[in-house]
Amino acid sequence: MTPNLLLAAALPPGLVTFLPFVVIIAVFYLLLIRPQQARQKQWQQMLHNLKPGDRVTTSGGIRGTILSIKDDAIQLRVPPDNIKMEVVKSAIASVTTDEPAK
Incomplete structure (x- = not known):
């Protein structure tokens, strides 16, 4: 017998399929x-590390600076007219600027 036939014969048919x-x-x-x-x-982790002053981009493409953070919402200042808006925390897609280089 060849080795392949021996292996196939050793395994139960249900296991092979x-x-x-x-x-x-x-x-x-x-x-x-x-x-x-x-x-x-x-x-x-990124959402947990958000702090006022961070520049963020929302999932809708709005870029702004965080003014304050509540439990599930974030207040943003959006340029050029410094409009204040509140977005749900889960809508934050990315932080666009990190801490300045030391």
């Missing part, structure tokens, strides 16, 4: 789910 599905699920986890969880964690 189920094995490709397990491999596909593992690949999806490693390529899609795990990186998304890392991005979500990084975004949550």
Whole structure:
């Protein structure tokens, strides 16, 4: 007998047909789910570290400077007319400026 036949004979037939599905699920986890969880964690950390004076961009594309932070809302000053607006904290997409270089 060849080695392939011995391996196929040693595994139960149900396991041989189920094995490709397990491999596909593992690949999806490693390529899609795990990186998304890392991005979500990084975004949550960014929201936690927001402070007044940070320049931010919202998911709608509005750029402004944080004036104050409440539990779930942030008050922004938006140029050029220094309009004050309040946005939901989860609408912040990115911090456009970090702390100045030392």
